[in-house]
Amino acid sequence: MGAAGTAPEPESSPQRGPALLGEVACRYQAGEIYSEDLPMLAAEALAAGLDTPALCELAGLPRNADTRDIRDAFEQALSEAGIELPDPGLARRHALRRLAARLLHGEIAPADLASDDWWETEAETAEERSFVSLLPAVRVPRVHQVRAGA
Template identity: 45%
Template structure:
């Protein structure tokens, strides 16, 4: 999936930080995309006004014909990206549990099962219960990854819990 298209669902799912948007725009220019708003966004410093950064990002996507998905679609893509991240070893079960956001959405039975198990994570989960939870989450992630209609090209968003 194209970096800009990928960023659109991450933006709507609120996992793409505004301070990362200027660098994303610079990478998009290198990838061959070009628009006035994209060039302006790429030239901004990381700590620019958040409102200006967001407006330029949305304008750049519009100029480039990249639609912003609705919240449900963005939430489903986030959920699937977490499942793929776990299956591919890019995320730990703990990181999956910590990466859930209010915008996560489930539509299919597999998405619902994965979300339900992931939402059970807490930093207070007992050491005796943790291995079983991790196994359940891994199994649910594998089922979701094998059954999703959202594609495996989804990139795992950068952790918001740095």
């Protein structure tokens, strides 16, 4: 409650919407968010104060809409909001940093770090390189095909 029994101010602000959409763009490009999740995330960006025609269109699409339609509406919403879709390498580096933060805060166990190919991430800073060097290199073994009669 705020002063004199008034309701607290809502946490959303016009600045929160673009930041939320920018984070979604980065996570989408890193493969952490799937196309079918974008309509609900667009609705959250609208609730946070960002309002563009394409964002409204995206928020109105069902989860099972054609993925191309969802992707096109998402990219148009980003464009209308002045947000660029980051390149995959940058998005992956941001994902690596989120992973490190989750580990630091105890949200994931060290064993969970072996679930992806993080060791392939092109780290650019000393901190990123140090973190990547600690990650186990999980390589899927190649299965040798056995020919009949061999």
